[in-house]
Amino acid sequence: MSRPTGREPRRLTRWWRRRSLRTRLTVIAATAIAVSVFVAFQVASELLDGELRDSAENQLRADSRVLATDAERAGLAHVQLPSYPGSGRLVRVILPDGSTRTPAGQPALPPVSEHAARVARGASADLMESNDSDEGYVVYTLRAGDGAVQVAHLADDSPVNRFGFGMLLIGLFCVVGGALVGRTVARTGLAPMDRLTAAAVRVAHTRDLDAGIPDEGGGEIRRLIQSINDMLAALRDSRRAQRLLAEDAAHELKTPLTSLRLNVELLIRLDRRGTLDSALPAESRTRLLNDLGAQVAELSTLAAELTDLARGDVSDENTELLDLADVVVAAVTRARSRMPHIEVALDVTSMWVSGRPAALQRAVLNLIDNAGKWSPAGQPVQVRLRAEGASAVLEVDDAGPGIDAADVPRVFDRFYRADSARALPGSGLGLSIVQRVVDAHGGRVAVARSARGGALLRVDLPAAAPPDPIARLTAGEDTAVRRPRPCRDPGRA
Structure with missing residues (x-):
């Protein structure tokens, strides 16, 4: 049963989103430096390899011209070939009959290629070729007299390898240093955010809206702090308005409620004593009941208006x-x-x-x-x-x-x-x-x-x-x- 495609990228995205901003900045800085070092290594390696190859080929051409001049003067069969120094340059003479001459003690070169033989026969003036054998020789063939001379050297990648190893060490050092620098920059750059977060948490825990957040930094941080302070000021005004509304409502409700309670208690006390009819004549009782009705109506109106004010601009009614x-x-x-x-x-x-x-x-x-x-x-x-x-x-x-x-x-x-x-x-x-x-x-x-x-x-x-x-x-x-x-x-x- 095949697994759904795209699951791993989604997991990686979720993992990345769960990381802190400080960690993200550190990873981004280290990755950017690593990519930069890798690209610089590739470019420098290609440039170095090309420069070394051009230098070696130019040296082969120069040595071949010297040997060809000697061969034309003394003849291919009698020219004095330089002795093999034990390493480095190798020489060979291709005679008109196709045979070859090499210095004594020199390692054997690869067989003469068809293209080199054509140079010896006069089909072309020179040839630069690389041997694909394990030895990896670079051979330059130059027409000389009725044959040709060849100068070769063993392809050596050790300078490039040493350069690559050095670049690897430098790259690792730069990546580690970049991570540390990114961490430091992230910590320094996010310090205002940390203080802002601490201040917001303190306000949330203490519910003290009067404790504004200190205005510091610049740019986006400054605008964010100002926006939060404006929000706290709006919340502070809203809470003050609610407190004043509650205090004013309690004050305004106190008088009608007290009057209503006294009148109701009077009626209850007279009714329990059985003296309601004698203590309150019909006219007084009617007036008292009318007062109670007026007070209840006043309380109802006040409650409705308080509800309307408390709701503020919140309304289900459409414009x-x-x-x-x-x-x-x-x-x-x-x-x-x-x-x-x-x-x-x-x-x-x-x-x-x-x-x-x-x-x-x-x-x-x-x-x-x-x-x-x-x-x-x-x-x-x-x-x-x-x-x-x-x-x-x-x-x-x-x-x-x-x-x-x-x-x-x-x-x-x-x-x-x-x-x-x-x-x-x-x-x-x-x-x-x-x-x-x-x-x-x-x-x-x-x-x-x-x-x-x-x-x-x-x-x-x-x-x-x-x-x-x-x-x-x-x-x-x-x-x-x-x-x-x-x-x-x-x-x-």
């Missing part, structure tokens, strides 16, 4: 292209059902925006609820929606006393309530939710004094191009659901 006029009309309808004693004057024009309809409706409803608390009887809350440049502008104003200049900077803070508003129902979260929703939609909200002397709250949202009616029909959208239309007062239509 879509919608007509803001439809959102405002829906919010006004809900406001009238919740506060039937408040009159709302509506003047809206179709304005398309990109946003989350439920969140926007909640923001508009909070604006109307806030204005309804201050609007005196007979003075309607005015809600206007119009285009202004590239923005959709929503204005909600009332004829109340307005907002004091000292309270304007904090009017959108969570749980903030002006001194004049502490006796009114509410949690102080409504306008904070408005600002969060508007910020999430890329808009801005501001407060000013209206022409009637009350508060004017203005919301600017980026306007969007209205959809193509043909494209909407092609997509199957019901154009009657969010159709653009001017509307003056749906409550009076």
Whole structure:
């Protein structure tokens, strides 16, 4: 059964990925040096071998010319051949009849080759050839008189071998040195990363987000440290905001819960004594129960608003292209059902925006609820929606006393309530939710004094191009659901 192909490369890849960055740099440095030394050895060996071969061949040619000159002067049969020194150069004379002469005591050369015989017969002037026998002779044949002379030497690879052995030792030394240098460079270069890792681990263990990571190094390390410090700052702000929200929520919940507990304990104590009817007349009992209902409603509203704030920008609602006029009309309808004693004057024009309809409706409803608390009887809350440049502008104003200049900077803070508003129902979260929703939609909200002397709250949202009616029909959208239309007062239509 054959094994699947490609398994070994995958194992090697997994092994490599499990190695530390320091080990990878060390291996890469050692490998690079080893490859460089090997390539340099190959190139140098070829150059050295070629240089030695050219030098030996040139020496053979020079010796052959000297011997050929002597042979032409004294004759091939009578020329004085140099005695064999015991090693190195070998000589031979090829006579016209094909026989040969060699110095006494000289080792026998390989038989005369066919190509060398042709030189002796005058077919060519010279010939350089290598013998393939075990001795490995290099023989140079030169035409001389009616024959030829030959000078040979034994091919010697020992210089190249000695050079290769030396290069091998140098290569091993360079590889070991390269590994050590790579290890040192990796340790030095990754020292900021080690300190960064230690600082991150310390923050994770101690949960101390105030302990920033020291800014050191440069380039990528510096940008990484700055990014982590920015992340820690964002987490620090988020945790501080959560802590403040919890503290403010506990403070705001304390009063209604205490009042609710006291009233419930009073009812329970009177009921256990059997004096509920005598101690609390029907009118007082009704008033107490109404107070309990109001306190429960206030707690429910506060809990819903706290949940909305705690979720922040997290929402399952999708962003879509919608007509803001439809959102405002829906919010006004809900406001009238919740506060039937408040009159709302509506003047809206179709304005398309990109946003989350439920969140926007909640923001508009909070604006109307806030204005309804201050609007005196007979003075309607005015809600206007119009285009202004590239923005959709929503204005909600009332004829109340307005907002004091000292309270304007904090009017959108969570749980903030002006001194004049502490006796009114509410949690102080409504306008904070408005600002969060508007910020999430890329808009801005501001407060000013209206022409009637009350508060004017203005919301600017980026306007969007209205959809193509043909494209909407092609997509199957019901154009009657969010159709653009001017509307003056749906409550009076």
